[in-house]
Amino acid sequence: MTGPAHRRAARSVGQQAFIVFGGQADQPWLRLLRPGFRHCFAALADEAGWTVLDPLTGRLVVARLDLPPGFDLPAFYRRAGLTVLGPYAPTEPRPQWLPPLAPFSCVALCRAVLGGGAPSR
Numbered sequence: 001m002t003g004p005a006h007r008r009a010a011r012s013v014g015q016q017a018f019i020v021f022g023g024q025a026d027q028p029w030l031r032l033l034r035p036g037f038r039h040c041f042a043a044l045a046d047e048a049g050w051t052v053l054d055p056l057t058g059r060l061v062v063a064r065l066d067l068p069p070g071f072d073l074p075a076f077y078r079r080a081g082l083t084v085l086g087p088y089a090p091t092e093p094r095p096q097w098l099p100p101l102a103p104f105s106c107v108a109l110c111r112a113v114l115g116g117g118a119p120s121r
Contacts, residue, residue, distance in 0.1 A: 018043045018074050018086035019110045027057060036083060040106045042113040043073055045087070055109045091115035 025031050025038040041054040050073050054061040067073065074084045094116035102108050111118040 014046070015090055016045045016087035017090050017113050018045070018077075018084055019088070019114070020074075020077050021083040021085075040110050042110050043077070044090075044113070045073070053109060053113060055104070055106045060109070088114050088118075091118075 019040055019042055021037045021040045023036045023038050025033070031038070041052060044051045044053070049069075050065040050067055050071070052061070052063045052065060054063075065073070074086065077084050090113060092115065
């Protein structure tokens with residue numbers, strides 16, 4: 001068995017992931033974090049366009065953006081004053097003995113998008 005079709009499709013289309021950081025804080029405790037790095041989200045590029053995964057408090061927003069072909073979304077985010085890292089090639093899942101014990105957060109989502117090879121800084 002080769003796995004679900006969406007996993008095969010993600011490998012075949014050569015997805016690229018960009019991690020975008022911003023300074024907005026929707027929770028008071030986030031203001032303790034470094035300005036400009038209080039929230040992050042993932043933007044995924046494939047041959048069909050852009051998908052954004054934005055974990056908000058209490059909700060995960062998944063949006064397929066209706067943009068013209070070749071639109072440079074990372075440059076758009078940079079012009080808007082956000083910090084953009086990438087592109088990264090998401091890696092294959094790695095087997096683990098235990099599930100991750102970290103709470104669901106924007107950082108946890110972005111690390112999950114990148115997979116086991118996610119940079120630690």
